[in-house]
Amino acid sequence: MLLDFEQDLNPEQLRAVETTTGPCLVLAGAGSGKTRVITYKLAYLIAKRGIAPSHIMAVTFTNKAAGEMRSRVDALVGTDLARKGLWIGTFHSLCGRILREQIEKLELGYTNRFIIIDEDDRIRLVRQILKELNMDPKTYEPQKIVYRMSDAKSNLVGPEELSDFGYSYIEKATAAVYKLYQKRLQQGNLLDFDDLIALVIQLFKAQPDIEEHYSSKFEHILVDEYQDVNKMQYELIKRLSKVHGNVTVVGDDDQSIYAFRGANSKLILGFEKDYPGATVIKLEQNYRSTQSILDAANSLVARNRTRFSKRLWTDNGTGAPVHLFEALTPEDEASLVSSAIEALIRGGADVRDIAVIYRMNSQSRVLEEALISAAIPYQIVGGLKFYERQEVRDVLAYLRLGFNPGDNLAFERAVNHPSRGFGDKSLAEVKDLAAARGLSWFLALPEWTATLKPGKTKDKLDAFVDLIARIGAVSDSAIDAVNLVFTSSGLLEQYKDESDGADFELQSKRENLEELMRTVDEFNGMSEDRSLGAYLSQVALMQDQDSMKPGTGRGVLLITAHSAKGLEFSYVFVVGAEEGVFPHRRALDSSADIEEERRLFYVACTRARKELFITYCTQRSSYYGSGFQEPSRFIKEMELTRERSADVVSSHERAELIDGDTVMHNIFGTGKVLEVFYEGNDQYVVVDFKKVGIKKLAAQYAQLKKVQPL
């Protein structure tokens, strides 16, 4: 075994690994080797302390983190731990696993054939319920209601309890919807993400012997990203650790950026109180960044009031100072970034080791344009995830319905995709019939179609009923079920290309379906349990973002600060560092929100290994109107000084321009210079572009090239 704990770990890390009795809080600053501590601790427990893997549970928030941890532990102790029963997974998947075994003991009507629904289904269900209650979805925004229900649920507040607190109209509405919502889920044997955890807790409360079983089983519990737990996840850990009390939580309060989703960083701050006698270990040595970057980041996050005091340091040396650049408009900012990236590439940097980080997805657009015109390859993280795409969801709806005919949400989607002449009116009739018979919508469908006069619609619906039944019949093989959908649903035919490959949307839909087929194949090859149920479970919990691992991408990564958490790059650009953007305008009037924005900015900056570039614009127009903004307060708090962009884009020759020159801009094309003037040291040029009309540009960022008039 190639395991040398003393050699591979620094003293604090080692202490964290060797503290195997009692509660242990590891405050792991950015880049301080957090994952290393967890994986080594797992290895230590198994290899040095001889703990059976089946008595250890390691919990993460993402599948990616779980997968990484699993393979690293495998590499360390050299056995296939999964087979030995180590429980590594996300909160949701581990709870899902418990519920597959135990949910019937809750006696609430759920069976182990439950389906896990996602965010989109939740909203659709709320829509259905609002309709049922004759409530206007404009007044009562489904999204807000979902948010409030989720908030209640994750604070372990049930539908009945909620109504007692509701005063505002939206709270009352939420209480009303919540009751029906939960009933509908139960009737359909459906679980939302929150239920996965909430029901385990409910089960433990109702059946103490089951709680006893699991809490005795897990002698050691490790939790990653503990700053992101919500109340019910906290409660779950508390209950699971009550027999043995050996619970290690690892996290960084400074990287808590999900409060808006219910994460409660007070829980990590209160750990010592909740678990008396806890060992607290701070990891402050950073292995990622230069001291310049860390100094700036430290100085920023030190402004937050609610935090453990920490100060990151490194052996990596001082490095280049953090670069700060001002641009006039977002377009200028984007071209500044792309020129700087060009300079880095010329200097030998790998494009895949560069990231541009922003606050909002909408900021990616201009960046894309600038990178395209500079011919720099890039990759965007964000937007629709694979399993959220229409065409993919359609296929899944058939599978879900075949597996669980009680799934009304899947029915609503599948029945008229592709179109079978079954619209709102028909649906309303079937719903009524279903209610009268006490059946799910799908199960009521045959009786309804029997009343139709023979014809196309009836034939199609009969074939639909038949197909779903056939899917149900092959439910012990996911791949057979998927093949059935592909051959018999008529979904594929919808995406036949009649325009000779010119329709990119159709093309991408077909590609997505091919990709789906590949994932099923892969599932079929890898899993022990190849059933449709197992596949659906995996898919529901695996809302995978297309690979965003640095180094595996195809170019410069464009990514939000939230999604960038946990990643690292040699060169990082944080763009849009302006009041109103970063910090976001909606956070401006709450100090708690500003603190979260500050942590988010901190997360963004600490992604950088070698060099960090921060940019902002003085002029950004948006749908609020065009405006001038102040640079972000975070810039001052990081104690940065501005550089001239010309310093970094040194190879760029600055043209001396006069009125009447014809110039070339890499986005706007060619145009004629109308005016050249100075404000302070900065040169501005007013150009009449052929394509886009008159623009005022900052000469040092706009990169105008003088060209011969045609």
Add this chain to the structure above:
DNA sequence: TTGCAAGGGATTTTT
């Protein structure tokens, strides 16, 4: 029932 046009609204999003 379906397709198109106009209007309103627009952070972030591990599962």
Add this chain to the structure above:
DNA sequence: TCCCTTGCAA
């Protein structure tokens, strides 16, 4: 400015 939802017409 753009995208999604809703409403109306064929």
